[in-house]
Structures are given as C-alpha cells and as structure tokens.
Amino acid sequence: MLNKDNNRTVVSRRSLLGKGLALGAVAAGGGAPKAAEAGNPANLPPNVPEWSKTLGDGVAVRAYGKPSKHEAHVIRRDVEWLTASRESSVSFTPLHELDGIITPNGLCFERHHSGIAELDPHDYRLMIHGLVDKPLMFTLEDLERLPRVNRIYFAECAANSGMEWRGAQMNACQFTHGMIHNVMYTGVPLKVLLEEAGVKTNAKWLLLEGADSAAMTRSLPLQKALDDCLIAFRMNGERLRPENGYPVRICVPGWEANMWVKWLRRIEVGDQPWHHREETSKYTDLLENGKARRFTYVMDAKSVITNPSPQAPLKHRKGITIVSGIAWSGRGKIARVDVTLDGGRNWRTARLDGPVLDRSMARFYVEFDWDGQELFLQSRAMDETGYVQPTKDELRKVRGVNSVYHNNGIQTWRVSPEGEVENVEIA
C-alpha cells in the first residue's frame, strides 16, 4: 500500500515491522496519554516529564540561538599532532552529525595560516589594480550596491582526505573528509568589478591577497574570474563568519578551497601567475618521477558515507538500516551515486534526495535490510560529465603517494557485527 502511489524508495509496512525495527506497540488497555488538562495539574500522571509541567525560557532570551545542550558534542575538531600550531592548522566539519546539504555556519571547517583575522567592516577595503584602466578601491558598502547573486557551492580543501594516500589512517569521517562545507553564498560576480576597473587586453591572471597576517596569496586565471567567481559577503543569509573570511572572501566554484581567499583585500591583474608559496611548495602534487603537477585547481567528483562511520556506529544489530552520505563534483552536478555493502562485489544506485545543484553537495541514501553480518561499505560518485570517482589504488597508480592533495578515492568503512565502524582498505 505504501508504494502504491509513490515512486520514491520507501519501505513497505511488512519490511519495516518484519525486519528488526522493533517499534514499541502501545500496551493493549494501557491507553494513550491524555493531553494535560489545563488548570488541573493534579490530573497529570506521575511520569509526565518536567518539560511538560513547567514554563520554559521566554522568547528572545536567546536573541541569537544556540543548539541544545544535548548536542554539545556536535562541534568542529582539530587534530593536535597534525600541525605545528593551531594558528596554521585546520578544524574539521562533523559530517557524521549532519544531514541534508546545508552546513550550518557554526560548523564550517576552518583552515587558517595565521589564525582568525578579526577585521572591522568599517575599515575594510578591497583594491583592484595592476593591468587595469582604472585602479579602484571598494568599501563593503560599495560592494553591496553592485548586483549580487545567491549560489549554493561546496568549498573543499585540496588536502581533504590527504592523510589517506598511504593507507587507512584517520578513524573518523570528520577527519578523513571533514574539510568541506556547503552553504549558500551571496556575493557580486567578480566579472562586474573587473569590468568597472577595465581589464587591459594583455591581462591573463589575477593575484588574490588576504588581509590576514599570513597575507595569503594565490594566482587565479582571468578566465575563471570572468566565468563564475563571486566576491562574497554572506553565507547562509547572514554575514560571513570571522573564521570564513568576514567581511569578504572570494568563491571560486568547484576549485580547491585554498583559492577561496578569505579576508580578501587586494586583486592585482597581471599577465602571468605569481608562483607564490601556496602554488609552489604547497598545493602542488609531487609525482613518483620527481615532477609535480601544478595548478591542479578542480576538485574531482567524490563521495563519502557519513552514517554509519567510525564516529557514528550502528546501534542496532540487524534489520532495516540507512546508509547516508554526501557527493560532490567541481565539474558540475552529481548524476548518480552507487553504494556497495560488500566491498565492491555488488553495487546498488542510491536515492539522491534534496536539491541536486551545480558544484554543490548532494545527499544520498540507501535503505537496506541488514542481516547482522560484517559489511564493507563504499560509495562511488558520478558527475554529469561522466567522470566516475576512482578507487584509491587507481589514483595511486597514476599519482603515487607523495602528495597530500586531491585524494578523491573511494572510502571503505568496515562495519562489524557489533555495529562498530572502522576505516579500512580492501585489497
């Protein structure tokens, strides 16, 4: 009956009740709890919880709201041994604690090179100079008088999953894949600003520079800037957060997040790349033959199962079970995600649910009847260009294991009969 007029993957009644989802049936004769009768507290049964008997906090006591105290474990985390200091380090999004495709601003991963620069928006300036007809300086208010757009994009650090090149290492989805967030950005197309300044015909590259004390810099091809880059000042409706570039960062859709310079203060227009630190000693991919790939901008299609995962084990021992995960591609929309329960012998196509947008996270689910035996879970993303997410071994054959960047290989989680999950590789 449930499937009759519904073409989505839903579970029929028999499969749920028959397959280990032990829903508590209300005891016969026990009757249903009655609504508390107003004005007669004596009518309340003794087991009515405190929250149904007393007034709670009034409105706007929490003028800017926070999560429940029961969700205090849902936080960004760093890995102390991973970097020499916390000012030049990373904290990871708790992907295993999220669903859907929007990352709440308070949980978006951070990657800083000199800590969180705390800019005063009144003193903020963005300069555009170099090979332009007219160098320009913009205040934040200037930027907000230019036509703006709203786009949901993922931002992924090139080093996401970087620890896994040499084998399964980080036993947590948050640490293997948590250098990604997906929010709605609001900003002005960079093209609008460049047209105002008047780009000279010999211009080919831009230098992007941050206002943090690391003065983060990257070279950006002019064509990408004209195609789709945004000078962004909002995420998920509100102002950028300090750790994500308040008041202004650049969005470089589909490209590695290191290029999404935060606290953006300067754009220089030139005719060649600058070869600064972040595109020479860092963010290049050293191959086995001693050569390095450089300017590896695009984040290839990738996916990961977020639940179950090492930090989110299964709490039941068999029966109806949901696998949930995320997929994304720097080349366009996700077209399909396949999931295997047995390490790649058999694959099934996952249900994509929620908006599937260009260069945005997509959410996928597989519902299945777990027999309680060991599982080897993997997901494999395909994007609209036909690109298929490779295995880690396929990547290693081409790239070797010297790099920390651009590991978009298929992730394997082993689920034990007890529901515990660990990061493994299967030969």
Next chain:
Amino acid sequence: MLNKDNNRTVVSRRSLLGKGLALGAVAAGGGAPKAAEAGNPANLPPNVPEWSKTLGDGVAVRAYGKPSKHEAHVIRRDVEWLTASRESSVSFTPLHELDGIITPNGLCFERHHSGIAELDPHDYRLMIHGLVDKPLMFTLEDLERLPRVNRIYFAECAANSGMEWRGAQMNACQFTHGMIHNVMYTGVPLKVLLEEAGVKTNAKWLLLEGADSAAMTRSLPLQKALDDCLIAFRMNGERLRPENGYPVRICVPGWEANMWVKWLRRIEVGDQPWHHREETSKYTDLLENGKARRFTYVMDAKSVITNPSPQAPLKHRKGITIVSGIAWSGRGKIARVDVTLDGGRNWRTARLDGPVLDRSMARFYVEFDWDGQELFLQSRAMDETGYVQPTKDELRKVRGVNSVYHNNGIQTWRVSPEGEVENVEIA
C-alpha cells in the same frame, strides 16, 4: 561588454560609474599596498591594521562558531507590549539583516505558548494511536531508521503582519514580516508512520500534540498528512534548535506555522476535527458580519522588500540602488515578483535569484538609478497557480479588520530624500 554574454540583469560599466556609485579610484602614483613580507615586520607601512600584523585565534578555539562581534545587532527581537508574558509570545527574524533564502538557525523566529520546552532526546517518545490497527510508540532512533527526505520550506505564522490590518503600525520590517523562516528540513514523511500503524478506513483527521506545558494541539486533515507532511528532526543539517521543537516537530508545507507543532509527542487519528483552543478562539478569522473563517490553513502568496526598510535606510542620496526582498507562497513556486518605486503607478519585474523552490522563500532584486527623490516602494508576488498578492485594501473589503491572521497584503515603504524609510499606507 558586460551584458554581451550574460542574460541576467547586470549593470553596465557606464551606468555604475556614471550614476553615483563613487568608487574610490586609487591615487595615481600612490601605488598598491605590498603583501607583508614574512619575517620582516619593519617593512609594513604604518597604516597596516592590527589584523594584518598579528596572529588571530587558532582553529577550533570556537568549536561551534558565532557571528563577528561587529554583527551583535543581528538578533531576534520581541515587542514587549505585544503580549502579556514572554513565555507566550513571539520573537521576530531580522529579515532586513539577511539575504539569499536560507535563514540561519540562530535567527529563526520563535512563537511559544509556554516558553521553550527543553526535552531530553533519550526520553523522547512519539505515540500514534486512535483509529489505527496498531498503536505505536517511536523513539528518536526509531524515526531515524525510516526513509527520510530533505526539503527547503518556509514556515510563516498566520499572525505575521497581523498588526497591520488597521493601518501601518510597526515601523520595522522585522516586526511587520519577521514571523517567517526558511530552512532545509530533514524528516520522515508522516505517511510512512501512518502506514506502519495502519490507518482505519473511517479516519479523516489527526490531532497533533506538543510536549510543552501548553500541550499545543491542532487538528490536521488526514489527506494533508499523507500528501507531504514531514516528521522533522533536523534544520539546515543539524538537530532542530530547542526553540524550534527539539528534537521533533512536524512540517506542514505551505500551511500556517501554528500547525507545525513543536516538541511533537502524540498523533491521534480520528474521524473529525477536535475544535481545540488554537482552532476556535485563536487562528480563526472573524469577519465583519460576525461569522468567522475557520481552518484557514494555506498561507497565500506574499512578499516584502527587506532592503531598504525602516531598520535598513539608504545611506547614499542618489545613484545606483538595490531593492532586495523575499516572496513565498503556500500553493507552490513563486512565478514572478513585480516592484514599484512610485506607489503602484509603474511596475517592473524583479530579478529572482537563487533557487526558486516549491513553498520556499525566493529572493528578488531590482537595481535602479535613484534620482534622490521620495520613493514609495512596493512588491507584488505571483505564484505558479496564477494567484496575485492583493493590496491591503482589497483584503479589507473581503475580510474586514477584525482578524489578526492571514494579512498577505502589499507592503509600502516610503523612502525620504534623506534615505530614511517608514511604514506607510497610500490611499
């Protein structure tokens, strides 16, 4: 050149620089600021701000992030004289401080009848009983083992703009229109739960009951429950916030938010509505003839200009100016929004930007060249059913002015030559 390969409304170079956007040109010969040279602070010019010279906070110091200290004014606000107590009251979303279509969780409006119920998720139960084959009790973990979906929906209180029936009154967009939020909900279709319980053939209505001490109740037609209602446990990816029903509320897409019962603990299946307080003395619309409209569930198409508005005046005196606002409809997608600058004499079609989704907020913009004279700004939404947002006077002719609910009339903002904005009505 700017418009050549782009079919969006963007402003050509001449129109921006020619029309009062006084961008600061960089002084000739002044040169561009150089990137701070690492290791040689003495090279920094004296006017380099502190944030470009010192390390900021390291990662995960703010394990759950907060907005910048410069955004402390971006908060929900209540109106002290509006209600007898803050436990049975409302706080409003600061719409004039937001952009795009996602409301951050910390800014979603609240409406409580007995304050914020603080449930412990481990003790949470949802009971389904009444005209069912098998009464059932669900834990939160049970709900999370059922197939779930992700949908971006607006939730609007039926009383939104309710103070305006008798004329312009609240001089703030936050208070005239701020009882609305728009987030991505994750939840299980209610249909799945009802199929599990087995609804009897004579069933026609559901009673929804909250676990707060007001035991909030509403009657819901069974057909709506089967069509599209969600038993939701997440908003924007993370758990519901306490003030929005943690751990479980119901989403009733397109219908008045009073029916979106928070802290949902009980669903009773019956054959007729219950006629409880919230659908008799409240949430009915008293007409001039003494009769009342009841079960007025659907939120009709509506829109409002959020910027400029009384709390967000124009800071410039003429030139390129952006009007930004939101539109939504409980009957489907927004098809079009028109904007007038002169109180309805001339209309232009706004640019919708960002996802335009079924029963979700849509964002619109109009860019225009302000001559510095008085403006009378209005927006008018049309949805995909062909419904056109009415004027307030058109509404009053049909409904009178006795009700506080379902005022979706066109809002007028007067902008003075000084850029100040006030809530007015024009005859």
